[in-house]
Amino acid sequence: MMQKPLEVLKEYIRFPSVSTDPAYTEGMIGARKFVTGLLKQLGFTVEVVETDLHPILLADRIGDLAWPHVVIYGHYDVQPADPFALWTDDPFNPIERDNRLYGRGAADNKGPTIVHMAALSRVFEANPNLPLNITYIIEGEEEIGSPSMPKFFDQYAERLSKADFMLVSDTGSPNSEQIVITTALRGLVDLEIKLRGSKSDLHSGIHGGAVYNPNQALMEICASLHKPDGSVNIPGFYDDVVPVLEWEREELKRYPETVESYRALLDVPAFYPANGLNPLEAVRFGPTLEFNGIGGGYQGEGSKTVIPSKAFAKITCRLVANQDPIKIQAQIIDTIKERCPDGVRLTVREGGIAEAYLVVPPDRSNTPDDQPASLARAFKAADSAIASNFGKAPIYLREGGSIPVISDFKKRAGLDALMIGLFTPIDNLHAPDESFSLPLMENAISAFEAIIQEIATGK
Numbered sequence: 001m002m003q004k005p006l007e008v009l010k011e012y013i014r015f016p017s018v019s020t021d022p023a024y025t026e027g028m029i030g031a032r033k034f035v036t037g038l039l040k041q042l043g044f045t046v047e048v049v050e051t052d053l054h055p056i057l058l059a060d061r062i063g064d065l066a067w068p069h070v071v072i073y074g075h076y077d078v079q080p081a082d083p084f085a086l087w088t089d090d091p092f093n094p095i096e097r098d099n100r101l102y103g104r105g106a107a108d109n110k111g112p113t114i115v116h117m118a119a120l121s122r123v124f125e126a127n128p129n130l131p132l133n134i135t136y137i138i139e140g141e142e143e144i145g146s147p148s149m150p151k152f153f154d155q156y157a158e159r160l161s162k163a164d165f166m167l168v169s170d171t172g173s174p175n176s177e178q179i180v181i182t183t184a185l186r187g188l189v190d191l192e193i194k195l196r197g198s199k200s201d202l203h204s205g206i207h208g209g210a211v212y213n214p215n216q217a218l219m220e221i222c223a224s225l226h227k228p229d230g231s232v233n234i235p236g237f238y239d240d241v242v243p244v245l246e247w248e249r250e251e252l253k254r255y256p257e258t259v260e261s262y263r264a265l266l267d268v269p270a271f272y273p274a275n276g277l278n279p280l281e282a283v284r285f286g287p288t289l290e291f292n293g294i295g296g297g298y299q300g301e302g303s304k305t306v307i308p309s310k311a312f313a314k315i316t317c318r319l320v321a322n323q324d325p326i327k328i329q330a331q332i333i334d335t336i337k338e339r340c341p342d343g344v345r346l347t348v349r350e351g352g353i354a355e356a357y358l359v360v361p362p363d364r365s366n367t368p369d370d371q372p373a374s375l376a377r378a379f380k381a382a383d384s385a386i387a388s389n390f391g392k393a394p395i396y397l398r399e400g401g402s403i404p405v406i407s408d409f410k411k412r413a414g415l416d417a418l419m420i421g422l423f424t425p426i427d428n429l430h431a432p433d434e435s436f437s438l439p440l441m442e443n444a445i446s447a448f449e450a451i452i453q454e455i456a457t458g459k
């Protein structure tokens with residue numbers, strides 16, 4: 001039997017498991033051992049899968065193979081706490097204030113992990129022989145982009161594919177009373193274009209008029225990548241986009257945010273959504289092309305009459321389900337090459353890509369006919385458990401962010417994900433004063449108890 005969940009969470013947060021910084025190796029080891037101990041206490045067999053950096057915990061509770069089988073995913077690493085001066089208290093010495101627990105990792109992802117484990121502990125106590133197979137995957141490199149997961153899939157995808165679906169709580173909800181079940185994540189394409197004209201910066205009086213200024217060429221290329229209506233102007237970009245369905249628009253209407261409250265939050269003078277979507281829809285249902293960084297020429301005080309030799313732009317796209325990131329990356333590069341004038345030389349750095357992910361809840365107009373019964377059961381169990389424990393039915397929403405590992409689980413092991421969001425905007429993820437709502441934690445434990453019980457009762 002697990003101790004009081006809140007005390008367990010405090011102890012977990014005290015291990016400073018910052019994956020990106022080698023100075024925190026001991027914290028990583030400590031967090032890993034702590035989670036291993038919790039899993040063993042719950043009756044799991046734990047395997048520590050070595051990687052090039054931080055090991056992955058793979059734990060099983062396998063009984064009869066005819067039982068339903070769920071994979072629970074989480075991560076034991078956290079973001080750095082810097083800047084420490086902006087924290088009210090020590091980020092690794094958690095403190096309770098106003099019904100919240102403050103500490104790095106409280107919401108991302110230590111709190112949700114303890115929620116799942118506390119629920120399992122209660123269920124096993126009532127029913128030690130619960131007919132449910134469970135595999136835990138808790139990685140230590142989520143905050144640095146999960147670099148070891150591809151190798152992990154090479155080794156374990158076949159074994160994982162025997163499971164029915166995944167349970168994940170690493171997404172958000174609007175507040176601690178309204179839970180969102182995330183039905184999609186956007187994909188990503190990253191690239192950088194570099195233009196070079198002359199061998200060095202040129203005097204604009206001596207050479208101006210003769211050469212193609214790389215800054216001008218860069219601006220012309222970049223400006224050509226959108227149409228005046230805001231849509232992306234790359235042939236084929238929208239070809240594979242999954243349309244927004246009426247039920248999705250209806251779900252979004254239940255989201256406790258209006259276009260005006262969103263505008264005030266961001267403090268933009270006006271929105272600029274494309275393709276007939278409203279701003280709240282656009283961040284969830286539409287693909288984008290953004291200029292994340294742009295540079296070239298003199299950046300200092302005052303002026304300098306120069307024609308720069310070089311210019312660059314960093315570009316990323318968020319993609320929606322069914323858009324192939326490899327294809328999109330190639331389309332963008334081809335388009336840029338075609339639009340690049342002869343007066344400058346173009347090089348392209350191809351950055352990382354990630355596929356989007358989409359899962360459709362049961363009984364919707366676009367639910368796949370071959371949706372596994374176990375997944376449908378899990379969705380229904382979550383729907384009623386959340387409604388009864390939080391007082392409001394969950395909202396089913398696509399999310400704008402990306403969690404590449406989720407689409408990898410689908411692609412490599414065929415597993416769909418039931419993503420129940422347990423952190424909220426005021427939790428300050430990745431920022432100073434991260435916290436986790438204690439009432440939400442309590443309600444979530446009760447909800448997950450019911451969900452796990454319900455999943456176990458049938459295939």
Ligand SMILES: [Zn+2]
Nearest residue numbers: 108109142170
């Ligand atoms: Zn996370």
